[in-house]
Amino acid sequence: MTEQLALLPGYLTAHLQLTLLALFLSTAISLPLGIAATRVPWLEQPALAVAGVIQTIPSLALLAMMVPILAFLNLQSIGFLPAIVGLTLYGVLPVLRNTVTGIAGVDPALKEAACGVGMTPRQQLVRVELPLAMPVIVAGIRTATVWIVGIATLSTPVGATSLGNYIFSGLQTRNYSSVLVGCVAAAVLALVLDSLVRGIELGVQNRRRGHVAASLSLIVLLYVYSGITLAAPLFSEQDRPVVIGSKTFTEQYILSAMLSRWIEQESGRPTTLMQSLGSNVAFDALDAGDIDVYVDYSGTLWANEMGRGNVTAPRAEILSNVDRFLSEEHGVTLAAALGFENAYAIAVRKPDATRLGLTTISDLIPHASRLVLGGDYEFFARPEWIAVRDTYGLAFRELRTMDPTLMYQAAAQQDVDVISAFSSDGRIEAYDLLVLRDNLNAIPPYDAVVLASARLAKDEPEVLQALARLEGVIDTERMRAMNFSVDEAGENPDTVAAAFLSDLSLSSR
Amino acid sequence: MIQLEGLSKRYGNVVAVEDLTLTVGAGELLVLLGGSGSGKTTTLKMINRLIEPSSGLVRLDGTDTMSMPAHELRRRIGYAFQRVGLFPHLTVAENIAITPSLLGWSTDRVRQRVDALLELVELDLNMRDRRPNELSGGQQQRVGVARALAAGPSVMLLDEPFGALDPLTRQRLQESFRRIRQEIGLTAVFVTHDMTEALMLGDRIAVMNDGQLVQIGTPHTLLTAPADDYVNQMMRTPRRQAAIIDTLLANGTNLAS
Numbered sequence: 001m002t003e004q005l006a007l008l009p010g011y012l013t014a015h016l017q018l019t020l021l022a023l024f025l026s027t028a029i030s031l032p033l034g035i036a037a038t039r040v041p042w043l044e045q046p047a048l049a050v051a052g053v054i055q056t057i058p059s060l061a062l063l064a065m066m067v068p069i070l071a072f073l074n075l076q077s078i079g080f081l082p083a084i085v086g087l088t089l090y091g092v093l094p095v096l097r098n099t100v101t102g103i104a105g106v107d108p109a110l111k112e113a114a115c116g117v118g119m120t121p122r123q124q125l126v127r128v129e130l131p132l133a134m135p136v137i138v139a140g141i142r143t144a145t146v147w148i149v150g151i152a153t154l155s156t157p158v159g160a161t162s163l164g165n166y167i168f169s170g171l172q173t174r175n176y177s178s179v180l181v182g183c184v185a186a187a188v189l190a191l192v193l194d195s196l197v198r199g200i201e202l203g204v205q206n207r208r209r210g211h212v213a214a215s216l217s218l219i220v221l222l223y224v225y226s227g228i229t230l231a232a233p234l235f236s237e238q239d240r241p242v243v244i245g246s247k248t249f250t251e252q253y254i255l256s257a258m259l260s261r262w263i264e265q266e267s268g269r270p271t272t273l274m275q276s277l278g279s280n281v282a283f284d285a286l287d288a289g290d291i292d293v294y295v296d297y298s299g300t301l302w303a304n305e306m307g308r309g310n311v312t313a314p315r316a317e318i319l320s321n322v323d324r325f326l327s328e329e330h331g332v333t334l335a336a337a338l339g340f341e342n343a344y345a346i347a348v349r350k351p352d353a354t355r356l357g358l359t360t361i362s363d364l365i366p367h368a369s370r371l372v373l374g375g376d377y378e379f380f381a382r383p384e385w386i387a388v389r390d391t392y393g394l395a396f397r398e399l400r401t402m403d404p405t406l407m408y409q410a411a412a413q414q415d416v417d418v419i420s421a422f423s424s425d426g427r428i429e430a431y432d433l434l435v436l437r438d439n440l441n442a443i444p445p446y447d448a449v450v451l452a453s454a455r456l457a458k459d460e461p462e463v464l465q466a467l468a469r470l471e472g473v474i475d476t477e478r479m480r481a482m483n484f485s486v487d488e489a490g491e492n493p494d495t496v497a498a499a500f501l502s503d504l505s506l507s508s509r
Numbered sequence: 510m511i512q513l514e515g516l517s518k519r520y521g522n523v524v525a526v527e528d529l530t531l532t533v534g535a536g537e538l539l540v541l542l543g544g545s546g547s548g549k550t551t552t553l554k555m556i557n558r559l560i561e562p563s564s565g566l567v568r569l570d571g572t573d574t575m576s577m578p579a580h581e582l583r584r585r586i587g588y589a590f591q592r593v594g595l596f597p598h599l600t601v602a603e604n605i606a607i608t609p610s611l612l613g614w615s616t617d618r619v620r621q622r623v624d625a626l627l628e629l630v631e632l633d634l635n636m637r638d639r640r641p642n643e644l645s646g647g648q649q650q651r652v653g654v655a656r657a658l659a660a661g662p663s664v665m666l667l668d669e670p671f672g673a674l675d676p677l678t679r680q681r682l683q684e685s686f687r688r689i690r691q692e693i694g695l696t697a698v699f700v701t702h703d704m705t706e707a708l709m710l711g712d713r714i715a716v717m718n719d720g721q722l723v724q725i726g727t728p729h730t731l732l733t734a735p736a737d738d739y740v741n742q743m744m745r746t747p748r749r750q751a752a753i754i755d756t757l758l759a760n761g762t763n764l765a766s
Contacts, residue, residue, distance in 0.1 A: 107594075109590075109592035109593070109594040110594050110596060110597075112559065112590070112592075112594060113588075113590075113593075113594025113595070113596070114594075114596075115559060115583070116557065116559060116583060116588035116590070116594070117583065117584075117588065117607045117608045117611070117656065117657075118580045118581070118582075118583035118584030118585075118608055118611055118660075119580060119607075119611060120578075120580045123580075123611065127596075128596060131598045132596075132597070132598060
């Protein structure tokens with residue numbers, strides 16, 4: 001718990017920066033737009049329709065979509081910008097709708113009176129319509145505040161640090177106290193911001209200057225704090241640290257921590273982590289230079305980036321093809337192959353395997369129609385699954401998508417019968433599962449490889465050399481053991497990474 | 510002085526007011542009388558351009574009202590209407606002070622003016638800081654009249670201002686209004702469908718029907734020499750009411766013997 005609380009100032013500050021800026025931008029866009037919509041009759045319907053459509057996009061998808069869109073526009077596609085754009089769009093609807101509703105709801109008698117006493121249209125708006133619509137507009141701003149605080153936790157997968165870092169890494173490494181800290185902190189932040197906005201509203205309504213000033217100055221203070229912390233890195237004299245990315249699973253947290261320690265130890269360069277990136281986001285981020293180093297898998301690159309489907313090429317051949325493709329097409333360097341594979345694997349409960357006589361995937365064919373297959377979020381959309389399905393002609397009773405951390409447990413508890421396991425996962429042993437042999441070679445090899453951005457290769461060859469020294473240092477068994485320590489023994493990924501590196505330096509001496 | 514010359518308002522093919530010409534003399538109160546849809550309110554609102562005429566023109570003290578921005582025109586004309594329209598987020602004093610503040614009066618001058626107006630409309634000075642929702646209907650309309658008079662307009666327009674009040678309150682306000690008008694010598698146009706109110710307040714009455722002016726004249730003229738059957742029927746209503754009361758007083762029952 002103390003470990004987690006130590007991260008709170010950083011995460012909370014980042015979360016506050018995202019929330020406050022997005023809230024400001026949403027209000028700055030939708031308030032004038034809402035006012036315009038009540039003045040220009042044809043504008044109202046399209047404006048509300050567009051905002052409504054944006055709202056129906058699931059928030060996680062909306063944020064994730066910003067990555068390719070911003071990349072297409074040649075803007076920073078990973079990190080703060082996509083999160084801000086997504087959150088801002090999300091906050092537009094409540095403020096816009098309430099502005100339109102609030103102004104439209106002003107009693108026509110009062111509009112006539114405002115006109116009749118000799119107000120210009122602008123004076124009618126400022127002196128009568130806006131003050132009377134204010135409670136409704138503020139209600140919209142409060143809704144947006146709470147939504148944005150909540151949804152900002154989903155900025156983590158697009159590379160913006162937030163309280164979501166607690167939640168994503170906590171869920172992946174089964175560290176529920178971390179998840180709890182993230183949720184509670186987000187809830188408290190939402191309540192605090194909401195009551196500050198409410199405080200201003202009540203103060204204005206009851207004409208309590210003191211109350212307005214108190215709430216307003218607190219909000220201004222938060223804005224100033226966020227602004228300063230946001231701007232600080234721009235003015236610092238330091239070099240940009242080496243940015244290390246990670247995807248959203250245990251192995252990636254361990255490896256990113258390991259790379260961070262290794263680079264600092266070997267090259268003396270400072271590093272920073274950008275964790276819990278979506279699977280494809282990580283490569284795009286490296287390609288765009290938003291991150292410098294991360295670990296990916298040859299089979300993933302082969303399928304996702306090179307678009308190759310059903311392959312049965314040997315491990316070494318795939319590795320060299322991927323290496324050539326990355327350097328030729330993207331200028332990305334394959335700095336080292338770590339030595340282990342983390343392949344998709346089809347696993348079943350050992351007792352079932354014994355009872356049904358299963359050792360290979362082919363053995364599943366006659367039983368598949370009675371079995372339920374569990375897969376992670378992307379598995380059923382991936383070429384590997386298509387390849388397995390078509391090569392073996394498998395037709396399961398049901399396909400069920402679930403969080404990869406819950407998959408092993410689900411298999412052990414007989415919620416599902418077969419899972420798409422990861423070959424380096426420590427929980428295969430822990431939950432008494434058996435990996436079935438891919439006897440028809442439908443699944444490509446998945447060598448763990450350290451990738452380095454074009455910028456790093458050009459500007460910091462010493463870091464690249466340090467990374468190259470990691471070639472072949474981790475075998476599958478060791479990786480499984482490390483994953484197990486985090487997933488089941490509850491150790492911290494960084495501790496596990498440190499222990500590995502100290503073993504490594506002892507053995508090399 | 511207000512002059513309407515050939516004033517018309519059309520909505521598509523529907524004629525709301527047709528070719529209306531009349532003059533309201535300085536210090537005179539003209540009642541526009543008619544049923545629903547007769548065009549009386551439309552006529553009134555064309556004077557302060559809450560409704561823009563389709564054709565014809567309005568002169569205020571000889572000046573064409575189209576020659577100035579609408580909001581400037583309205584600041585020179587008091588306007589009171591049935592739904593009052595006091596701003597609920599402002600106090601009584603702030604409501605009354607609206608037009609003077611739009612005209613940029615000094616705070617001191619505004620405060621004195623508000624006090625004078627509260628006195629004029631017979632409201633207690635401690636009403637200043639109340640909100641409109643704390644007032645009775647009659648008090649609200651008194652504030653409405655005070656607001657209309659705040660900037661010292663030479664002309665006032667009233668659109669059934671006492672229509673929603675109970676009879677006793679309505680009568681008190683009518684009396685107050687008659688006194689105020691005499692005190693400050695106001696030129697006014699007063700829309701109503703209430704015959705008794707028209708006869709009691711109007712210097713002259715203009716009867717409208719179907720967007721047309723049917724007859725204009727003093728209450729006495731209208732009662733004694735109605736121009737047509739429509740006017741005659743309208744004038745019969747107060748007479749019949751008076752007759753019923755007379756019968757009641759004489760016979761102890763409202764059934765004519």
